[in-house]
Amino acid sequence: MSSRRSLLLEEMVWPEVESALENGTRTAIVAIGSIEQHGPHLPLNMDTLDGDELSRRIARELGDALAAPTIRPGCSGHHMEFPGTITVPPETLMDVIRSYCRSLDEHGFEHIVLVPTHGGNFGPVKTVTPDIAREIDASVIPLADLDEHMQLLNEGLSEAGIEYDQDVIHAGAAETAIVLALEEGLVRTENLERGHEGSIATARLLSEGFKTITENGVLGDPNEATAEAGERIIETVVSSYVDHVETERKTVG
Template sequence: MPSGEAVCLEEMVWPEVKSAIENGTRTAIVAVGSIEQHGPHLPLNMDTLDGDELARRIATELGDAVAAPTIRPGCSGHHMEFPGTITVPPETLMDVIRSYCRSLDKHDFKHIVLVPTHGGNFGPVKTVVPDIARELDATVIALANLDEHMQLLNEGLSEAGIEYNQDVIHAGAAETAMVLAIDEGLVRTENIESGPEGEISAARLLSEGFKTITENGVLGDPTKATTDAGEVIIQNVVETYVEHIKIERDAV
């Protein structure tokens, strides 16, 4: 896609999409986000903001891709004790992903890249991809390694000079930094509170709910976040994912 052209699919008109596909834009980036609590200081659409930003930057970096609208809501049942959270069953999310991929395949996108940005979505994404791959002509690439995603966020903090590591990341230093970098006006800095730190059972969070571990919905210390760190984190994820996509596309 030529420099300066729109990369966000929903902002384009259909003749622009048709022209882009005919001129070699054959990759669509689909983030899979959520609407769920992120403590008293981050907006409910944090994972969707993250997905929008990652998809846009990845598409721009590739140069021959578009960023499809981020899928939301996601599988957030473990956050439902916090008002405002909206959740769907895994089967519903997988059906929506199928429909997205079928639509993009119908319009001759050759590669569809799924980028989950909420922990509860990684499993459904990995589960549904083999079925979709058997059905469509397009290649479906799932960047759904949750451990790698968490590692990239922690590495971004470290590269920004913040030595703070969390095995389970939610509304703490990394995610707060990312929202600061995307739109700092969305962070209620006056409401920032820390949450439990140290070793936390992800299995318990999923099975028993966040409220059993954190009263305010936060894990870790968001006060360590900075705007600069958020920019480093986002770019770290983008660069890594772009390399993954290039390898997967070249292998086809």
């Protein structure tokens, strides 16, 4: 099994990257996270922690890939009523993604996998992917189906024995479980609070902001979360995403 350092681009030295490329590493995984409020109990970098872990595990499972540094911040304008949130315009995020892909393409990576972990980043990733694909030689593989992503999180909870299905996931059972699994000390368990439950209009969330729906920034009940469920969620997402990447790489040759 590859060591952590041999998978993380940012911890390597350039001759190691050159050697990896020469020895058949052809895929780079780029997660796109955020710095935004996740209720009174989860850190602002929740989506970035998630992105770091997903990109590392996907690279490890593929066996011939490296995890690029997670892009942050993301498009989080709908969270700006909560202090600490940092947001960038969609055009800025798309420019950064474009620059990442151009750089990786120039070094010889043949497949670049984009993994948004924050809902507000899925649209920009989908929008910019065709443009990038026309500009560079590498294939660009966006794992940017938000409905599928939410479904995988709910599936992971269910497989861990927690029946708590949410259409829109933010700082509730699923995301709290992920942070418990990855960095338990970052969860302020004394501040666990139930948030808004029931149906939510995503368009309203994005246009009017989270504060119009949830005072504490939470959707659902984080008290349902366990570290075991978080591990199961991560495994579920990684397994599905690895299958997607392998299928896409075969398609493009």
